[in-house]
Amino acid sequence: VARPDLPLPSDRVWTDPEKLAPYARDEASTGKLPLAVAFPVDASEVAAVMRWASAHRVPVIPRGAGSGLSGAAVPLADAVVLSLEKMNRILSIDPENMTATVEPGVITGDIRRAAAAAGLLYAPIPASLDFCTIGGNVATNAGGLCAVKYGVTREHVLGLEAVLPTGETIVTGGALAKNSTAYNLTQLLCGSEGTLAVIVKIILKLLPLPAETVTMLAPFDSVDALAKAVVTVVSGKVIPATMELLPRAAVRCVLAKHPEYSYPFPEKVASLLLELDGMDANLVAEQATAVAAILQAHGAGEPVVATTPARRAELWTLRKQVRDSIAHTAPYVEADAVVPRAKLPDLVRAADAAGVAAGLEQITYGHAGDGNLHTYFWRGTHDDVAWARASEIALTHLFTATVALGGTLSGEHGLGHLKRDYLPLALAPETIALMKRLKAAFDPAGILNPHKVFP
Ligand SMILES: Cc1cc2nc3c(=O)[nH]c(=O)nc-3n(C[C@H](O)[C@H](O)[C@H](O)COP(=O)(O)OP(=O)(O)OC[C@H]3O[C@@H](n4cnc5c(N)ncnc54)[C@H](O)[C@@H]3O)c2cc1C
Numbered sequence: 001v002a003r004p005d006l007p008l009p010s011d012r013v014w015t016d017p018e019k020l021a022p023y024a025r026d027e028a029s030t031g032k033l034p035l036a037v038a039f040p041v042d043a044s045e046v047a048a049v050m051r052w053a054s055a056h057r058v059p060v061i062p063r064g065a066g067s068g069l070s071g072a073a074v075p076l077a078d079a080v081v082l083s084l085e086k087m088n089r090i091l092s093i094d095p096e097n098m099t100a101t102v103e104p105g106v107i108t109g110d111i112r113r114a115a116a117a118a119g120l121l122y123a124p125i126p127a128s129l130d131f132c133t134i135g136g137n138v139a140t141n142a143g144g145l146c147a148v149k150y151g152v153t154r155e156h157v158l159g160l161e162a163v164l165p166t167g168e169t170i171v172t173g174g175a176l177a178k179n180s181t182a183y184n185l186t187q188l189l190c191g192s193e194g195t196l197a198v199i200v201k202i203i204l205k206l207l208p209l210p211a212e213t214v215t216m217l218a219p220f221d222s223v224d225a226l227a228k229a230v231v232t233v234v235s236g237k238v239i240p241a242t243m244e245l246l247p248r249a250a251v252r253c254v255l256a257k258h259p260e261y262s263y264p265f266p267e268k269v270a271s272l273l274l275e276l277d278g279m280d281a282n283l284v285a286e287q288a289t290a291v292a293a294i295l296q297a298h299g300a301g302e303p304v305v306a307t308t309p310a311r312r313a314e315l316w317t318l319r320k321q322v323r324d325s326i327a328h329t330a331p332y333v334e335a336d337a338v339v340p341r342a343k344l345p346d347l348v349r350a351a352d353a354a355g356v357a358a359g360l361e362q363i364t365y366g367h368a369g370d371g372n373l374h375t376y377f378w379r380g381t382h383d384d385v386a387w388a389r390a391s392e393i394a395l396t397h398l399f400t401a402t403v404a405l406g407g408t409l410s411g412e413h414g415l416g417h418l419k420r421d422y423l424p425l426a427l428a429p430e431t432i433a434l435m436k437r438l439k440a441a442f443d444p445a446g447i448l449n450p451h452k453v454f455p
Helices: 017-024 043-056 108-117 134-140 185-189 223-235 248-257 281-297 309-320 322-327 341-358 384-404 420-426 429-442
Strands: 036-038 060-063 080-083 090-094 099-102 157-163 169-173 198-205 212-220 242-247 270-278 304-306 332-335 362-367 372-378
Touching: 017 036, 017 080, 043 060, 043 080, 043 157, 043 198, 060 134, 060 198, 090 108, 099 108, 108 134, 134 198, 157 185, 169 185, 212 223, 212 281, 212 309, 223 242, 223 270, 223 281, 223 341, 242 248, 242 309, 248 309, 248 322, 248 362, 270 281, 270 309, 304 309, 309 322, 322 362, 322 372, 332 384, 341 362, 341 372, 341 384, 372 384, 384 420, 420 429
Parallel strands: 036 080, 060 080
Antiparallel strands: 090 099, 099 198, 157 169, 157 198, 212 270, 212 304, 242 270, 242 362, 332 372, 362 372
């Protein structure tokens, strides 16, 4: 297909190679230049594009903001990119049912702000909050910074409208507190990485907005001690919203990129960023005292505690820059392994061991409270061939250890094409075969986001 004759007005079909280039990549990989990028403005236009694609057997790659970290939104062969960015309306915030109904291209942070204006909380906070879309969050089942207490995106999705690769529209779930009617297609589409259907409308669950929040940053002399402290805090029946591991190497990357930042513990081996929230100020303060005591019993230094929005934002500033600072320091390959929380100290050791086995330096940081850490293995001075081999050794080593710990390959980023080949390490052939049959049931012609998820 030289210049696809897509059924949209010409100003919403781009074919100029310079304009297409950003749509060939996400935050982790670059694929092939798309044949075109299509910008539908409503569900009927998405359906028209999918009917056209189905008739012409042209692959289609749904795309939100392209902030993904697994190469899931990049074309790997001739394909049209279907950008949902113009479908960006918050359709309703419903305080009586405590729901929000939104289009997929809404920036996640805008949903949080709109809910907060009504005294409500849309809970998930991916660190990419200010630029990723809710459609991308649903399609990757994004996690983020407060999943310890609130869970991941999937737990906040009540219903969806989605367009199948054939162009038919389905409605799943609804603005319902309960639903046991037949199969749960809503949850199947959450985390399906744009391979089953194009999500065109989302009904989200909202919660009461917490009245009180306390943020603390506690320094540790060892990552192992920090990991054990995390496990003890949660098993002590206080569930913080956030528990983030910031190792010294990550702090150094951020400070190198942002020398203007101040950080209270730049020389400490690791810090734990922890946040507690709730409705009752006294209760939250009591919990903060109890948690600080547990951390200190595990060897933490005196934590810095912040209760005002301005002071809390200061403690968060550095954490929000970690991923970008690491990614822009040097070439890397990244893992998003997740283990049962109690195995967190073992995951930290497994990441170390994987680096040693591959001969690569690594930084491991992230969502300690979820047992979900991001490990960045640096390329160093390896040439292309040595780097390909070393990165495969590192990932194979880490994923094998993760699975042996009862964990799995991805806690929140998905597999895309960058991790798809490791799937057999995590799932049995029967399970993968069933998933492929599901894919074929949704997408008999195999045109929706092909070459993703499966080896
Ligand atoms: C600095 C930084 C921090 C990050 N922090 C986090 C974090 O804390 N937690 C986390 O989980 N992720 C994080 N991410 C990764 C990324 O932001 C998430 O994966 C996010 O959910 C992707 O959203 P997006 O709109 O950019 O989707 P894209 O990257 O455009 O697409 C991701 C996948 O979703 C599919 N998709 C997108 N929209 C639709 C749709 N409407 N229908 C069907 N499929 C669709 C695509 O086909 C693709 O498979 C971070 C990324 C960066 C760069």
